[in-house]
Amino acid sequence: MNKTKSLSEYKRRKRIIDGIGTAIVWLFVIAALFPIAWMILTSFMTQSDIATGRIGIPNHWKNYVDMWKNVDFFNYFKNSVIVCGITTVVALGIATFAGYAVARFKFPGSGIFGAAVLATQMVPGIMFLLPLYLMFIKIQDTLGIQIINTYAGLILVYSAFYIPFSIWILRGFFAGIPKELEEAAIIDGCSGFEAFLKVILPIARIGLIATGIYIFLMAWDELLFAWVLTTSxxxxxxxxxxxxxxxxYQNRYDLLMAAGCVTTLPPLMIFFGLQKQFISGMTAGAVKA
Structure with a gap:
């Protein structure tokens, strides 16, 4: 009887603890989603409604039309797609070869290279801002190569920032792939590079997708360096x-919220479209590393 009573008491306590934990998690979820819901709601309100605090049925679609007409938002959108897309390709390509080299080959300093790569992420990016800007100005004055206010300048900076951590992620994936697969491909007549392309890369595709999403999202949201390095x-x-x-634009918060909603669509679509690959890729890379 005592054992049965103790078991039922344990189950009751467990249900209470689980219920409290679930409630706390939902509170955090609601707190995280509330600003997004408020942004979407505000994007369909008029400027006067926002100023006076009137909340009604969100049906003011004109904000999205005015956003594209009154402000050259399409130009900003195009620039982000170009910069982030090329950055993703460049950074992912370099990180793929570098991560494979670190995972497979032994060279002087290879033991501490991985830690050194990760250590670069410990330095706040704002510390690079002024030296980087002055260096670009010096290059422009000395060599006549314009870097500030160009696509190439932003792509160069973003690629340099996101390559180190991408190397660290991909290193874990390549280290977890058995070498015997490459050796078998080489025995079948493939060269070392062909074995890498035809065997290793298909196996590591989840890691490549996860790393590519990481690079794109980080570049898409970056403001500080883009604000300093672009003058038009x-x-x-x-x-x-x-x-x-x-x-x-007279602090038009209605247009600002509409622009915010449009801005979040591309990364949102990419993340939810490749959600499984991103989560499993980041998790697997962390475990293998």
Whole structure:
């Protein structure tokens, strides 16, 4: 009887603890989703409704039309797609070969190379801002190569920032692939490079997808360096364009919220479309590393 009573008491306590834990998790979820829901709701309200605090049925679609007409938002969107897309390709390509080399080959300093790569992520990016800007100005004055206010400048900076951590992620994937697979491919007549292309890369595709998503999302949201390294709207990205909204258009929060909603769509679609690959890729890479 005592054992049965103890078991039922244990189950009751477990249900209470589980219920409290679930409630706490839901509170955090609601707190995280509330700003997004408020942004979407506000994007369909008029400027007067926002100023007076009136909340009604969100049916003001004109904000999205005005956003594209009154502000060159398409130009910012195009610039972000170009910069982030090329950055993803460049950084992922370099990180793929570098991660494979670190995982497979032994060379002087290879033991500490991985830790050194990861250590670069410990330094706050803002510390690079002024030296990088001055260096670009010096190159431009000395060699006549324009880097500031160009696609190439942003792509160069973003690639340099995201390659180290991408190497660390992919290193874990390549280290977890048995060498015997490459050796078998070489015995079958493949060269070392062909074995890498035809055997290793298909196996590591989940890691490549996860790393590519990471690079794209980080570049898409970056504001600080894009704000400093772009001096005109010709190459300004979406974060810079939204930042310009604040003072240039009478603080039109309705248009600002509409722009925010449009800005979140591409990364949202990419993440949910490749959600399984991203989560499993990041998890597997962390375990193998």
């Amino acid at each position: 709207s010709d190459v300004a990205t979406i974060p810079v364009g939204i930042r310009l909204y604040v003072g240039n």
